[in-house]
Amino acid sequence: LPPASEKHGLWGRLNAGEVVVGDGGMVLQLERRGYVKAGHWTPEAAVQHPEAVRQLHREFLRAGADVLQTFTFYCSEDKLELSGNVTDITGTQINEAACDLAREVADEGSALVAGCVSQTPCYLENHNEAEVKSLFKKQMDEFLKKDIDFFIAEFFRYAEEAAWAVEVLKTSGKTVGATMCISPHGDMSGLPPGDCAVRLVKAGADIVGVNCHLDPTACIQTVKLMREGLERAGLKAHLMIQPLGCHTPECNLTGYISLPEYPFALECRSLTRWDVHKYAREAYEAGIRYIGGCCGFEAYHIRAISEELRAERGFLPPASEKHGLWGAALEMHTKPWVRARARREYWENLLPASGRPRCPSMAKPNLTSGSRPKRKRKDAPSSHQPLRHRRAPLKFRVRTIPV
Ligand code: MET
Numbered sequence: 001l002p003p004a005s006e007k008h009g010l011w012g013r014l015n016a017g018e019v020v021v022g023d024g025g026m027v028l029q030l031e032r033r034g035y036v037k038a039g040h041w042t043p044e045a046a047v048q049h050p051e052a053v054r055q056l057h058r059e060f061l062r063a064g065a066d067v068l069q070t071f072t073f074y075c076s077e078d079k080l081e082l083s084g085n086v087t088d089i090t091g092t093q094i095n096e097a098a099c100d101l102a103r104e105v106a107d108e109g110s111a112l113v114a115g116c117v118s119q120t121p122c123y124l125e126n127h128n129e130a131e132v133k134s135l136f137k138k139q140m141d142e143f144l145k146k147d148i149d150f151f152i153a154e155f156f157r158y159a160e161e162a163a164w165a166v167e168v169l170k171t172s173g174k175t176v177g178a179t180m181c182i183s184p185h186g187d188m189s190g191l192p193p194g195d196c197a198v199r200l201v202k203a204g205a206d207i208v209g210v211n212c213h214l215d216p217t218a219c220i221q222t223v224k225l226m227r228e229g230l231e232r233a234g235l236k237a238h239l240m241i242q243p244l245g246c247h248t249p250e251c252n253l254t255g256y257i258s259l260p261e262y263p264f265a266l267e268c269r270s271l272t273r274w275d276v277h278k279y280a281r282e283a284y285e286a287g288i289r290y291i292g293g294c295c296g297f298e299a300y301h302i303r304a305i306s307e308e309l310r311a312e313r314g315f316l317p318p319a320s321e322k323h324g325l326w327g328a329a330l331e332m333h334t335k336p337w338v339r340a341r342a343r344r345e346y347w348e349n350l351l352p353a354s355g356r357p358r359c360p361s362m363a364k365p366n367l368t369s370g371s372r373p374k375r376k377r378k379d380a381p382s383s384h385q386p387l388r389h390r391r392a393p394l395k396f397r398v399r400t401i402p403v
């Protein structure tokens, strides 16, 4: 169990039955703002554009986030090398700068800082436990040089790799949350969500759940399956959820990356703040107490979680000073037909139009998962040998999730 000093940390808060509001998506949002390269999704902006990262952290804090996650997605040494995106900055520099940024902003409020690791190319490449674990250990040691409160291992497609990350992070003695980017069908080796959760808790995870890849509806369904798996095994853990900020009802095993709109035309699918109210309530009712968002979740979505759960938390966040509940600020509008929208029933029951007459409401997802491109030797800016890649085997057929 985590040390007593963590009584007021994440572990203590969750054990006391508190709701913990997570932050939103960093890489997708910073790509849209011009600081991250799509396809690569590496976080060198922590060093190159600290002001951009700091600002996004601040927006999430102001919206009520209790946790700021370090901007260290895909910041393992092998992923940085594979992306070939930075030659003049090391992974160590990015990890350390990201910790400093998250801490600086967290201390402007009373947020916790989570040091985050994610899936590695090395795992797909060779399944070598020692090698994969050494990548996580390196990142963990860099985080531990800085002031972080707990760890999150997130965005894992395979329970095995996530469990390896958890085993490494637990050696720190700190609280560890683990979230997988899986659907109700389970992980990429066919392990059902309940069994994934059991595996993660047995590896030492204190909090388990899902992040990214699918919309709130599918993610809640998956976390419920995790909870049931834990109950069947007689194991206890807190539950965590950070879904996409997009509607993906027709998605399948491969998640939103299989949508034709990924990643540059997803806007039509964005959740409204009212969708988030519904999500936050459903997640809470499912017994999930760490409730945040992943890609597509912006500050106003996080504020909507904070507003929906204001009674349970006992306060509203600073950003709500500029937002009347359920549209109440519209009472001041000069036009009577807009004033008429200053009520909960209006926004709760609205079916928003897309304004795009020729658009279908559903897309046809691509049915295969892609292989990684080989990096061209002559373009390779790194002095290291590029990694070899092979197609990740899809062990079972892609199906559509009934929701
Ligand atoms: C592709 S999932 C990304 C997760 C990470 N915490 C981020 O928001 O940047």
Ligand SMILES: [Zn+2]
Binding pocket: 025, 211, 212, 213, 294, 295
């Ligand atoms: Zn995400």
